[in-house]
Amino acid sequence: MVTFIIAQIGRRALFSMFLCYKNVNLNFNVQALRTLLTLTPSSKSQAQRRQLSFVRYDKVKRFHPSRGISVCHTHTSKSSCSAIVINGKAIAQDIKDEIKAEVECIVESGKRAPRLAVLLVGNDAASIVYVRNKAIAAHYTGIACDILRIPEKVSEEEVLREIDLLNRLEEVDGILVQLPLPPHINERTICDAVLPGKDVDGFNVLNVGRFCVDQKAFIPATPSGVLEILKRLKIETRGKNAVVCGRSKNVGLPIAMHLHSDGKGDNNAGDATTTICHRNTPPDQLMHFIKSADILVTATGVPGLVTADMVKDGVIVIDIGITRIIDENGKPKLVGDVDFKGVSEKASYITPVPGGVGPVTVAMVIKNTLTAYKKEYDYGPWNKAMSHNR
Numbered sequence: 361m362v363t364f365i366i367a368q369i370g371r372r373a374l375f376s377m378f379l380c381y382k383n384v385n386l387n388f389n390v391q392a393l394r395t396l397l398t399l400t401p402s403s404k405s406q407a408q409r410r411q412l413s414f415v416r417y418d419k420v421k422r423f424h425p426s427r428g429i430s431v432c433h434t435h436t437s438k439s440s441c442s443a444i445v446i447n448g449k450a451i452a453q454d455i456k457d458e459i460k461a462e463v464e465c466i467v468e469s470g471k472r473a474p475r476l477a478v479l480l481v482g483n484d485a486a487s488i489v490y491v492r493n494k495a496i497a498a499h500y501t502g503i504a505c506d507i508l509r510i511p512e513k514v515s516e517e518e519v520l521r522e523i524d525l526l527n528r529l530e531e532v533d534g535i536l537v538q539l540p541l542p543p544h545i546n547e548r549t550i551c552d553a554v555l556p557g558k559d560v561d562g563f564n565v566l567n568v569g570r571f572c573v574d575q576k577a578f579i580p581a582t583p584s585g586v587l588e589i590l591k592r593l594k595i596e597t598r599g600k601n602a603v604v605c606g607r608s609k610n611v612g613l614p615i616a617m618h619l620h621s622d623g624k625g626d627n628n629a630g631d632a633t634t635t636i637c638h639r640n641t642p643p644d645q646l647m648h649f650i651k652s653a654d655i656l657v658t659a660t661g662v663p664g665l666v667t668a669d670m671v672k673d674g675v676i677v678i679d680i681g682i683t684r685i686i687d688e689n690g691k692p693k694l695v696g697d698v699d700f701k702g703v704s705e706k707a708s709y710i711t712p713v714p715g716g717v718g719p720v721t722v723a724m725v726i727k728n729t730l731t732a733y734k735k736e737y738d739y740g741p742w743n744k745a746m747s748h749n750r
């Protein structure tokens with residue numbers, strides 16, 4: 361194991377060089393995408409509904425599939441309007457810049473930088489991309505990031521030992537085990553082995569439980585990304601109809617948990633009337649619930665699940681589905697759950713795939729790492745008890 365870690369440290373140096381190179385490109389792209397245009401509201405209600413002070417997060421030109429790019433000046437005929445496309449890359453960039461500034465202050469004051477350890481088991485192509493994105497983001501903000509690549513055939517015991525080691529290392533603030541894990545490894549066992557105070561993924565059952573009862577907790581990156589988007593766009597959720605399609609334990613369920621909670625707890629919850637639809641929701645019921653949604657969150661991985669005829673005018677659409685397909689020209693492409701072209705004609709806001717929730721997810725993991733470093737959440741005896749159990 362020691363040899364393995366030493367090998368990783370060597371690799372890390374190479375990886376940092378790669379990151380430095382990647383970072384230049386990343387900054388360039390993000391800068392190019394940041395539009396600071398402002399809209400001129402045509403009426404007061406429009407200004408209120410669209411939260412115009414925050415349009416810098418949107419690609420202000422409205423997307424209209426049949427007429428190319430157009431700007432809609434009136435809300436009187438909403439169906440002929442098209443949605444504001446939420447720019448997840450710009451939101452992520454802002455979050456990362458805030459983190460970077462804070463980390464700079466920490467380091468200038470003579471303290472060590474925060475540190476994230478990522479365990480990547482096996483060679484899942486998507487996981488490699490996601491982990492790489494997290495490492496690039498960490499590097500950008502000044503947070504140290506170690507990626508421990510572990511062969512697919514590793515035993516559960518071995519992974520638990522690795523986590524135990526990281527739990528005990530004072531200088532490791534955040535631990536993240538990339539999912540999915542190979543089928544012979546129990547994900548619940550692994551997630552629960554991560555010390556709650558270092559559990560930047562929020563997958564440890566203690567964090568899950570605390571989040572459920574709306575106490576301070578690490579909230580998983582994708583749900584907290586969605587919350588951050590809603591918060592930064594100042595989208596009101598209280599009393600609205602929220603529909604979440606998909607009930608996965610790490611995405612759909614926590615998002616619904618947050619949206620429905622009454623807002624009196626620690627996490628500034630949504631207080632929305634929340635419905636969860638899932639694979640056993642009959643199609644007519646799915647149609648019925650989606651039609652009722654003011655805020656629609658989809659996290660199913662079923663491309664084209666939501667079409668224009670299913671949504672109501674002005675719906676806010678957060679698309680978390682991410683599926684790799686081969687398009688009509690034979691090229692690989694990422695798509696969400698929503699028929700973007702059609703639905704963006706009726707929605708008021710919509711997140712694209714890629715470039716929507718994904719980049720914000722990455723930024724939120726990094727933000728959680730800074731929170732872990734600052735030891736903002738008090739886990740009392742849990743943090744130690746879990747460690748001594750091993």
Ligand SMILES: Nc1nc(=O)c2c([nH]1)NC[C@@H]1CN(c3ccc(C(=O)N[C@@H](CCC(=O)O)C(=O)O)cc3)C=[N+]21
Pocket residue numbers: 489490493536537538539540561581582682694713714715716717718719721722725
């Ligand atoms: N322990 C753990 N923590 C996670 O947070 C976690 C995980 N396991 N397993 C898988 C999901 C998924 N996830 C994404 C991260 C980045 C993008 C992302 O960067 N998406 C880009 C596209 C990336 C690409 O090119 O494929 C985008 O939407 O623009 C997407 C999804 C984190 N997850």
